[in-house]
Amino acid sequence: MTPPTARPQATADARPGDPGAGSPSSIPSSAALRLALPKGRLQAGILELLDEAGIRVDLGDRAYRPSVSLENTEAKLLKPQNVVEMLDAGARDVGFAGADWAIEKRAPLVELLDTGLNPVRIVAAAPMELLDADGKLPERGLGGRRLVVASEYVELAERWVERSSLDATVLRTYGATEVFPPEDADLIVDNTSTGSTLRANGLVIIDEVLRSSTRLFASQDAAADPAKRARLDQLVMLLVSVLDARSRVMLELNVGAGDLDAVLDVLPCMRQPTISTLRGEAGFAVRAAVPRKDIAALVPRLKELGGADICISNVSQLVS
Numbered sequence: 001m002t003p004p005t006a007r008p009q010a011t012a013d014a015r016p017g018d019p020g021a022g023s024p025s026s027i028p029s030s031a032a033l034r035l036a037l038p039k040g041r042l043q044a045g046i047l048e049l050l051d052e053a054g055i056r057v058d059l060g061d062r063a064y065r066p067s068v069s070l071e072n073t074e075a076k077l078l079k080p081q082n083v084v085e086m087l088d089a090g091a092r093d094v095g096f097a098g099a100d101w102a103i104e105k106r107a108p109l110v111e112l113l114d115t116g117l118n119p120v121r122i123v124a125a126a127p128m129e130l131l132d133a134d135g136k137l138p139e140r141g142l143g144g145r146r147l148v149v150a151s152e153y154v155e156l157a158e159r160w161v162e163r164s165s166l167d168a169t170v171l172r173t174y175g176a177t178e179v180f181p182p183e184d185a186d187l188i189v190d191n192t193s194t195g196s197t198l199r200a201n202g203l204v205i206i207d208e209v210l211r212s213s214t215r216l217f218a219s220q221d222a223a224a225d226p227a228k229r230a231r232l233d234q235l236v237m238l239l240v241s242v243l244d245a246r247s248r249v250m251l252e253l254n255v256g257a258g259d260l261d262a263v264l265d266v267l268p269c270m271r272q273p274t275i276s277t278l279r280g281e282a283g284f285a286v287r288a289a290v291p292r293k294d295i296a297a298l299v300p301r302l303k304e305l306g307g308a309d310i311c312i313s314n315v316s317q318l319v320s
């Protein structure tokens with residue numbers, strides 16, 4: 001890959017009038033950060049995540065160079081494939097991209113955080129008619145002919161072909177990969193989320209190549225630079241606080257002294273629940289951030305054990 005031409009170092013972007021300039025939510029910084037935000041389908045989820053973390057991104061009319069309410073941070077919108085390349089070349093310090101593209105491009109990036117957003121599976125799929133009764137590729141092959149595998153992920157597809165000991169060539173696509181079989185390819189290696197595009201094109205999954213989701217990556221140099229690393233760790237902490245908060249609710253209840261231990265025994269929480277005494281020795285108020293997924297089973301159980309006045313609310317950030 002040709003390294004991008006040298007650019008001026010990132011400038012302090014928090015000018016008077018910019019959102020967040022000097023705001024209390026700004027991460028104090030000594031080192032300038034060059035941030036890559038993903039353009040395309042990953043964009044909305046990442047901007048929402050940043051916003052919930054108190055980091056505002058103003059797309060404004062500056063097109064692909066949004067302003068970000070982090071001090072001394074210069075941002076750029078790039079397609080995820082280019083985010084990976086720019087980080088690999090050291091032209092960006094930190095950015096969001098799918099793990100699939102980092103692996104496809106064999107880019108030795110430092111993964112700072114798996115956001116869990118945009119979960120996809122990269123799979124090999126084929127038309128039903130190509131497969132034998134067990135849903136597998138026929139062992140005898142296709143009458144001596146080399147298979148053609150269509151994919152945007154040429155590297156991943158080639159590695160899968162090799163692992164599967166297939167005699168096949170890979171045909172590079174630029175999207176709409178599912179339309180290639182049967183005329184222009186025998187199989188595909190592509191990403192799938194709901195599976196509806198595969199189904200709509202009569203394709204069935206024959207193998208899983210890898211799982212991917214949107215990650216925050218740093219360049220090797222930025223991760224090794226102590227001043228930048230400190231800022232990256234703060235950014236990760238803020239993002240994790242939002243992801244944790246999304247998966248938990250704040251549960252509060254009152255309980256009599258005799259039932260307190262039984263309630264605490266079943267209460268999942270981040271560390272220890274907060275317990276305060278009710279006025280007039282009427283019992284205790286208990287408060288804990290519990291996993292959202294446990295609520296349906298937990299609330300009836302807490303009531304059975306003597307919990308009362310149960311109150312559940314959403315939290316926006318949790319910093320442990």
Ligand SMILES: Nc1ncnc2c1ncn2[C@@H]1O[C@H](COP(=O)(O)OP(=O)(O)OP(=O)(O)O)[C@@H](O)[C@H]1O
Binds near residue numbers: 039081099101175193
């Ligand atoms: N249907 C999907 N659901 C969730 N994530 C997806 C889906 N399709 C692709 N992705 C992820 O989006 C990232 C970017 O992929 P890609 O560049 O193909 O999509 P895009 O940003 O929508 O661009 P384009 O539409 O131009 O192809 C990849 O990491 C990929 O895993």
Ligand SMILES: O=P(O)(O)OC[C@H]1O[C@H](OP(=O)(O)OP(=O)(O)O)[C@H](O)[C@@H]1O
Binds near residue numbers: 175177192193198
């Ligand atoms: O399993 P599903 O929920 O159907 O999602 C998978 C599809 O989504 C993406 O297509 P996209 O719309 O980005 O178009 P593209 O093929 O041009 O990349 C991907 O390339 C698959 O085709």
